[in-house]
Amino acid sequence: MKKVLLTLLVILVLSPTLYAQLKQEGVVNRKFDFFQVGDTVQILGIKKNEVSNRTQYLVKNSYTNVLVNEDRVDLISNDFSFWEKLWFEKRALDVSEKGWQSENRQALHEDAMNFYEEVKTNNLIFEDELLYDYIYQLIFKIHPGYLLKDKNRVFHVVILKSTEPNYFSFENGMIVLTTGAISMANNEKELAQMLTECISHVVLDHNLINLNLAIRAENRARTWGAIATFASVAVIAYGNERNGTYYNFDDALNLGLAASYMTMENLQRIGAKYDQEQKALTEKVVEDFWTENSNSFNEENMLYIAKTSNTVSYTAWQEYHSKNYEYALKLAERMENFGMATEDEYLLLSKLYRRLGNDLDSNLQALTYLEEARKLAPKKLKELDLEAGLIYMRMDDLAKAQAAFQSYRSSLVDLEKAGENVQTDLKFVNQLLFRFNMDQKETTGSLR
CATH class of the missing domain: 1.25.40.10 (Tetratricopeptide repeat domain)
Incomplete structure (x- = not known):
């Protein structure tokens, strides 16, 4: 598992950009700007007008991009996936206007890598190759392919040894699940819904949106490394050397240390402290996804328990x-x-x-x-x-x-x-x- 994850991390760092920005095409049905009826136009994004509450398209022309009400353009059908459609509707306009904000995304990526190195150093990563493979299979079902980011990124998973039923995601696609969260799920659907929620936050760039540059400038370098400095050295010394059972609790398992990586303060620093509007949007995305894809997942409890039994x-x-x-x-x-x-x-x-x-x-x-x-x-x-x-x-x-x-x-x-x-x-x-x-x-x- 460690070799696989490290290989993924190398790929994430070295790969060039896979995606140009997604674009939609439409046909003008009423004249506007320099465009005539029947012209084919490129739509770079969608927004809701805050005054009229009408949907508008950002249309590319030779000189600048213009916003036009949706009733002036007939969209040409596209083959966007569920997640591409979501990104186009919620994020394309912002990227068109502000760019990819690669510097901020890189800062969040570094936070993710620092987090991974810290929890690995403190022996807080739960290892179970079968379980990891099972979760990756679920992720491929939910979100096949690469993420729409400034760099070539894929989802990858870290399972943290902790009874806290917590799960969250980093901007670069790293999903963190605790053993407690996995154990709380009664079947495959419930685990897949957790993953879908994490995937939604990543696709919607919520971590990036929540990035507070003032806090990061002051604290980023010490966000994760300082935790181990003040963590208790107490361990649960009950394991392989003491009773011969499968689980090795002499591996410096420290529940307090694990919890310290998931405080509200630290989640805020990585942009994973989501506001109510973001949570509501994510809940709606999960609901929409499951309306379309619920039959793709196994709700048979026996198989799920077998695959998650070690956790x-x-x-x-x-x-x-x-x-x-x-x-x-x-x-x-x-x-x-x-x-x-x-x-x-x-x-x-x-x-x-x-x-x-x-x-x-x-x-x-x-x-x-x-x-x-x-x-x-x-x-x-x-x-x-x-x-x-x-x-x-x-x-x-x-x-x-x-x-x-x-x-x-x-x-x-x-x-x-x-x-x-x-x-x-x-x-x-x-x-x-x-x-x-x-x-x-x-x-x-x-x-x-």
Whole structure:
């Protein structure tokens, strides 16, 4: 995935302009300016007259461009795509009058690249090749081809490790989705609607329009780099080295750091803090697009859950470590209900049942989940023994608790012999076995 994204970034920087400005043609039906009835004219853009509220065309002539009411020109049909038509109606006039504003677009492009480098450096990019490929397929369905920009640009995606259900886009076509946002979508349509919203903002140049040059002149150089300076160094140290599960939470995952990249202040600096008019326009664009294209997307939940399962599971673990147990349970149970749960989700379900209840049924269900995890795990997971011991302890079954804790300790000793640093975990289990008189060959079932 990293190689693919870096290749895309090189293409974006080096490629020449693909598009000349789109133009529409029309036939004059009533004389105006130097044009006679029957003349073919080039239309460079469309606008609404603020006084009369009438639609006007910007028509090119030999000397200057003139605005004329739409009833004087009959448009010749064109083969504009949905997005080309939107751009022509909403952006062509501005580009004709002001140019591409390439310097400002380049500044926003640099912000996007700085953002990407910062989140990559801080290990906040979620990697899942299947998921990325799936999202790119959706984007190609929504917006095939290149963007109408001053340079050759295509959409590309960054998935950020964060429980915040957030998504936004940069002017150069970089779409940022959080793991939390993807997990909130219940089917392909809901995810595609998020992408369509991001694509709409990019096509409509909302980031460029919102660019505040005064703020950027002062803050652009420090927008992203300063975040890592004051970010907390705390990490969620729960992962591959500790329990052998698929997800590696020792990769400096920091929920606070991830959130700091998405503050309103930072979104404002990149022009992604959209006003109500822009939001309303984007909602209308999404509605129009789905009216025409809803049949192109799969609403079958099973396939969607399979393709996004790693993100859902990852977010569930994030929510667990953030103490959002109810939502973590909802996500984990979604995986179970669709038959997608692996040993990771069953371990999480066991932990959640232990956190959320202490009756006999809850404890037995937690143990059942542990057994499912053991069946599915390709190798022994020491975390399963620790979890089982804790459950048996609360059920006052000290004999089974002893067996589970001793098995857990045995796994830790093997890891220590292999050079792993497990001293803290070993100290914990040794003290537990000693204090509850479990460090003997047999346990009578009562505390000493």
